[in-house]
Amino acid sequence: xKKWTLTLASALFSIFSGLGQVKTGGLLKELDxxxxxxxxxxxxxxxxxxxxxxxxxxxxxxxxFGEASASYANVCYHFGHVHHxxxxxxxxxxxxxxxxxxxxxxxxxxxxxxxxxxxxxGVIYYLTGNNYEKAEKYYLEARAIQERTLGKEHSDYAATxxxxxxxxxxxxxxxxxxxxxxxxxxxxxxxxxxxNISYSGSLNNLANVYHSIxxxxxxxxxxxxxxxxxxxxxxxxxxxxxxxxxNLAGTYLAxxxxxKTEELYAESKRILEGLPNYTEIPSYMSLVEALGILYEKTxxxxxxxxxxxxxxxxxENGLGKEHLSVEMSLAALSGLYxxxxxxxxxxxCFMEASVMRRRFLSDATRHFSEKxxxxxxxxxxxxxxxxxxxxxxxxxxxxxxxxxxxDNILFHKGFLLNNSYHFRNADFADPAxxxxxxxxxxxxxxxxxxxxxxxxxxxxxxxxxxxxxxxxLEKDLARTIANFGETIRxxxxxxxQAALSPDAATVEFVHFKYFKPEPTxxxxxxxxxxxxxxxxxxxxxxxxxxxxxALLPPPGKNRSEYVSNVYRNEAIxxxxxxxxxxxxQGVNMVYHSPSGLLNRLNLGALPDAAGTPFFSRREIVxxxxxxxxxxxxASRSKSGISAVPQTATATATLFGGIQYDMDSTxxxxxxxxxxxxxxxxxxxxxTDSTLRGGSWKYLKNSEKETTNIAGILEQAGIxxxxxxxxxxxxxxxxxxSRQGSSPLILHLSTHGYFFPDAGNGKAGEPVFKxxxxxxxxxxxxxxxxxxxxxxxxxxxxxxxxxxxxxEISQLDMRNSELVVLxxxxxxxxxxxxxxxxYGLQRAFKIAGAKNxxxxxxxxxxxxxxxxxxxxxxxxxxxxxxxxxxxQAAQDEMRQRGYEPFYWAGFGLVE
Numbered sequence: 001x002k003k004w005t006l007t008l009a010s011a012l013f014s015i016f017s018g019l020g021q022v023k024t025g026g027l028l029k030e031l032d033x034x035x036x037x038x039x040x041x042x043x044x045x046x047x048x049x050x051x052x053x054x055x056x057x058x059x060x061x062x063x064x065f066g067e068a069s070a071s072y073a074n075v076c077y078h079f080g081h082v083h084h085x086x087x088x089x090x091x092x093x094x095x096x097x098x099x100x101x102x103x104x105x106x107x108x109x110x111x112x113x114x115x116x117x118x119x120x121x122g123v124i125y126y127l128t129g130n131n132y133e134k135a136e137k138y139y140l141e142a143r144a145i146q147e148r149t150l151g152k153e154h155s156d157y158a159a160t161x162x163x164x165x166x167x168x169x170x171x172x173x174x175x176x177x178x179x180x181x182x183x184x185x186x187x188x189x190x191x192x193x194x195x196n197i198s199y200s201g202s203l204n205n206l207a208n209v210y211h212s213i214x215x216x217x218x219x220x221x222x223x224x225x226x227x228x229x230x231x232x233x234x235x236x237x238x239x240x241x242x243x244x245x246x247n248l249a250g251t252y253l254a255x256x257x258x259x260k261t262e263e264l265y266a267e268s269k270r271i272l273e274g275l276p277n278y279t280e281i282p283s284y285m286s287l288v289e290a291l292g293i294l295y296e297k298t299x300x301x302x303x304x305x306x307x308x309x310x311x312x313x314x315x316e317n318g319l320g321k322e323h324l325s326v327e328m329s330l331a332a333l334s335g336l337y338x339x340x341x342x343x344x345x346x347x348x349c350f351m352e353a354s355v356m357r358r359r360f361l362s363d364a365t366r367h368f369s370e371k372x373x374x375x376x377x378x379x380x381x382x383x384x385x386x387x388x389x390x391x392x393x394x395x396x397x398x399x400x401x402x403x404x405x406x407d408n409i410l411f412h413k414g415f416l417l418n419n420s421y422h423f424r425n426a427d428f429a430d431p432a433x434x435x436x437x438x439x440x441x442x443x444x445x446x447x448x449x450x451x452x453x454x455x456x457x458x459x460x461x462x463x464x465x466x467x468x469x470x471x472x473l474e475k476d477l478a479r480t481i482a483n484f485g486e487t488i489r490x491x492x493x494x495x496x497q498a499a500l501s502p503d504a505a506t507v508e509f510v511h512f513k514y515f516k517p518e519p520t521x522x523x524x525x526x527x528x529x530x531x532x533x534x535x536x537x538x539x540x541x542x543x544x545x546x547x548x549x550a551l552l553p554p555p556g557k558n559r560s561e562y563v564s565n566v567y568r569n570e571a572i573x574x575x576x577x578x579x580x581x582x583x584x585q586g587v588n589m590v591y592h593s594p595s596g597l598l599n600r601l602n603l604g605a606l607p608d609a610a611g612t613p614f615f616s617r618r619e620i621v622x623x624x625x626x627x628x629x630x631x632x633x634a635s636r637s638k639s640g641i642s643a644v645p646q647t648a649t650a651t652a653t654l655f656g657g658i659q660y661d662m663d664s665t666x667x668x669x670x671x672x673x674x675x676x677x678x679x680x681x682x683x684x685x686x687t688d689s690t691l692r693g694g695s696w697k698y699l700k701n702s703e704k705e706t707t708n709i710a711g712i713l714e715q716a717g718i719x720x721x722x723x724x725x726x727x728x729x730x731x732x733x734x735x736x737s738r739q740g741s742s743p744l745i746l747h748l749s750t751h752g753y754f755f756p757d758a759g760n761g762k763a764g765e766p767v768f769k770x771x772x773x774x775x776x777x778x779x780x781x782x783x784x785x786x787x788x789x790x791x792x793x794x795x796x797x798x799x800x801x802x803x804x805x806x807e808i809s810q811l812d813m814r815n816s817e818l819v820v821l822x823x824x825x826x827x828x829x830x831x832x833x834x835x836x837x838y839g840l841q842r843a844f845k846i847a848g849a850k851n852x853x854x855x856x857x858x859x860x861x862x863x864x865x866x867x868x869x870x871x872x873x874x875x876x877x878x879x880x881x882x883x884x885x886x887q888a889a890q891d892e893m894r895q896r897g898y899e900p901f902y903w904a905g906f907g908l909v910e
Contacts (some may be wrong), residue, residue: 027064031057031071035078042085045239045276050082070113073102077117080124087280087318089124096121112149112156118142119160126167128320133363139164155198158187162198165205170324171364172379173372174209181205197240200229204247216251223248242271243283246290253290258298265291285314285325292332301340308332327356331383338390338517347398350387354404357383358411358490371471377412382513384412389515392526392541399536406493406528406537409508410627413593443470491630493537497530499629504589505531506626507580511545511596522546525596527580530626531587538583543575548597551575560901563857566601567613567900573606577614589619593626600856604887605904613894613904615887622883622909624845649744652713652720653736656749656822657703658728660696660786660801696786702749705822705865709747709872716876718745729783730799737811737847744817749868751781752823752855754839767792768802775806778839780823805843814848818882822868824858841909851882855905863902867893883908 034057041050058075065071080095096117103114122138125131139160146157165180185202192198207222227244234240249264265287272284292307312329319325334349357380364376391405443466496506508528514520523545529538551572553562566572576598584590592603603622604615614620623629706722713720721743723732728750736742755769755777768789771777785801787794794800813819821840844852853871867889874885886908893903 027060028071031061031074034060035074038078038082042082045085045278045281047082047086047277050085051079054079054082068102068105070102070106073099073106073113073117076102077113077120080120084120084124084127086277087282089128089319093121093124096124110145110149112146115142115145115149115160116156118145119156119163122160123163126163126170128323131363132167132171135167136164139167153187153191155188155191158184158191158202159198161187162202162205168372169205169208169212171372171376173375174213175375176372178206178209181209195229195233197230197233200226200233200240200244203229204244207247211247211251211254214254216254220248220251223251237271237274239272239275239281239283242268243286246283246287250290253294253297256297258294261294265294279314280318282318285311285318288314289325289329289332292336296332296336301336305333305336305340308336322356322359324356324360327353327360330356331386334390335386335515335517338394343394343397346390347394347401350390351398351401351404353383354387354408358408361411362490384408385512386515386517388510388512388526389517389524391539392514392524393516395539402528402537402539403493405539406496406508406530407490409510409528410491410493410496410625410630413508413510413595413625413627491627493530495630496626497532497534500530500532501589502532503587504591505529505584505587506591506593506623506629508593508626509542509595509598511598514544523596525598529580529583531583540579540583542579545597548572548575552597552600560860560899563901563905564899567605567904568607568611570607570609570611572601573608573614576601576603577606577608584618587618589621591621591623591626591629593623602856602904602907604907605890605900613891616891619884620887622907624909628910650718651743652718652745652747653743654706654710654720654722654747654749655724655728655733655782656706656722656747657699657724658750658781658783659698659725660751660781660783696751696781696789699750699861701861701865702822705749705868706747708865708869712869712872712876713745718876720745726783730801730803733782733803734799734807734811737813742811742813742815742849744815745820746813746816746818746849747820747822747868748780749822749865752779752821752840753781754778768804773806774839775809775843776804778843779804779807780821780840805840808840808843809846811847813844816849818851818853819844819849820853820868821855822853822859822864824855850910852909853886853906854909856907857901857905859905860902863893863898867903867906883910 034053038050038053038057041047041053054075057078058072061067061069061072061075076095076099080092080099083089083092083095100114100117100121103109103111103117107114118138119142122135122142124135125138126135143157143160143164146154146160150157161180162184165177165184168174168180169177181202185199185206188196188199188202203222204226207219207226210216210222211219223244227241227248230238230241230244245264246268249261249268252258252264253261268283268287269291272278272281272287275281278284288307289311292304292311294304295301295307296304308329312326312333315323315325315329330349330353334346334353337343337346337349361377361380364372387408388405391401395402395405446466500506506529508530509525510528511523511525514522514524525542525545525548527540527542529540551569552566594601594603604620605613607613608617703724706724710720710722723729753768757772757774757777768776768779780803781789782801782803784795784798788800788802821844841852841854870889870892871886874880874888875882878885880888886906890903890906894900
């Protein structure tokens, strides 16, 4: 009896359980049906009806399964999808966030549904146009989960890769965007086939890249294929087709085929305006802007302004006022208002766009690598050039505009340099972050070794892998570094002005491609002058670049007669200083930050009509940027950096009298035995070189220079370590800086080199001359370097003795207040826009050195040791400030009758 009862009970339980499963299955089917209805209605842009359906789905899921269930997570996902399709991204975000939270609690993170939710969040943050950091974070996380759970051959994985391409495309990194688009296209072709809207979307995105880089024919071919697929699979009356022909029209516009452009735009407009809520469709917003561009190109400016104003309003209403596309509308309107004589409106748009641009770039440093930020910065170069061009002729129409220009230069000049310095020298409380930074620097060191090899001997696969690893680590660190605000701290002109003493002024030199507002082939230079009493900075147009080029030595002619002529020629000073002089009445201290070709001149040494250098009449201090005044006013006296270091903590290291030919018997003791420095430094070759550059011959006056300086340091009570002869190795230099205790004073008396970019160079040339990396083509020569210079390989298992700027930038020189590069051309390098000189100057600044003395040409050996001896005497014994000590030494050399070639080549950069 008991057994029968149990059997019946079990049977009844099974029946009712089955009924429960049937009921549950029916509810799930009903939910799925509601979800599909909402998707279909969204595709038809019937969003109100779709939201009504989703409200029913929410009630069903919450009452039947609860709000902590996977079913309710699906409701949240589809609610987010409807708001996303509608373009209401702010409403979509909380639904996707809730979906993510439920998924994580119920199903965990290692599943495709959780990854899909992360992907959707990434899309939302990307589309808002002002939160690319979160977008990339979610994309990367989704991609990693999808790779583990679905594999790479899946449409979800392809969608994430494609969206990452979108992110890189809109931040100007077209190369990385193309890589992602191609990968997504290939996966979609294999998984979904070519007759698919996702595949055609990949074609469209690739076409966007080619169109942006000027390859309009290839873009047109892909756009055409995209349109054909959409027509076959979805017909013509939809937003996909309208957007496709709009993009195709852009290629005709780029080739000035206005008839075909207008025809396609008209068809796109007809289709879009026939759709519900068409003003909320992103493609329609883009079309309105495109029509504005068309009318501008055909000279119909009133119509162009009307369409750009409408595009701006639509974007502000639909995407928010902080969206990147709103900045693009402002940039377009500023040029149009300029063309039509509406100067006040133009200035207002320029100023609003500037504020947005600075914010976008600041945000980019939080999650992009330096290479990616550089691409993003480059995408805004034309806008900055146009703004400065407008200021050159029309600043009087909006007095506050000069202040905006000054703020922009404070932000843009050395933006990446400032970012790199703070990033590489950040102090981490978290050991895990410290380990990551150490790993990052280790990879950079490996890359440095590979870059220094001849191209035929490089492991290109390993280089690509290392570059990818470094890029990933750098971005990860940028996202996780706490208090990284100093990197992106913005300084305005009022803060700089407040830091100036009553008798001081600062001059920001700028150079820019000249627009009026159509582009020209001219490059103009201007000065932004600021003194304590000014209500606004003063914008002073100066000269065309070709006017200065005509007065400078021909390429490769930096010899005595050419250089001395420059610094005897008052015409150069007339171009640069004469327009500024009338505003310097009562000014005794002039800070200045050069730009463009001015980086290749010692501006303080230029003469007036009487032949007197500028620094003889006023104290002049060169800065990387005037922003230094606004960030460190407390540490700056009215005369510059401290006159004499505190001897209780000061140390000095000298490199000089170096043997560039090294035999194998000298290697081991020189590299390891610090006590052998003084004796091994006595065995010198008698071969002399008259210039500190060129053939890497022994410099006999370099030994005299370091001996004299060591004596002065001893008199000043500053202990010094000298590396001479065979002991002045690259290993010794790197060991000194890697210990985290670089000397307060570092003096390098040796050969230096800089080679301008000459394409891929010639076969057989050393990589240091032919490299495409500017920081490899600039460096210092240390012991034993001749072997590597001639053969491309180091002697034995050791460093090659060629200390490149790239290598220096990886070191820690934060304790060094002054680095003196008593060598040839150490102040030169590739000049790259607002980032200035890519060479030794940049390298030591990234490494953390505070002040640099560098040379602008191949300086003579004997006179250089004389100049350096005078400088150290003035600084340490006569207790002058550093910049005054150098200028006084140069003035003394001038008064002794030396030509400018022998003393004007050195400058101090604070």
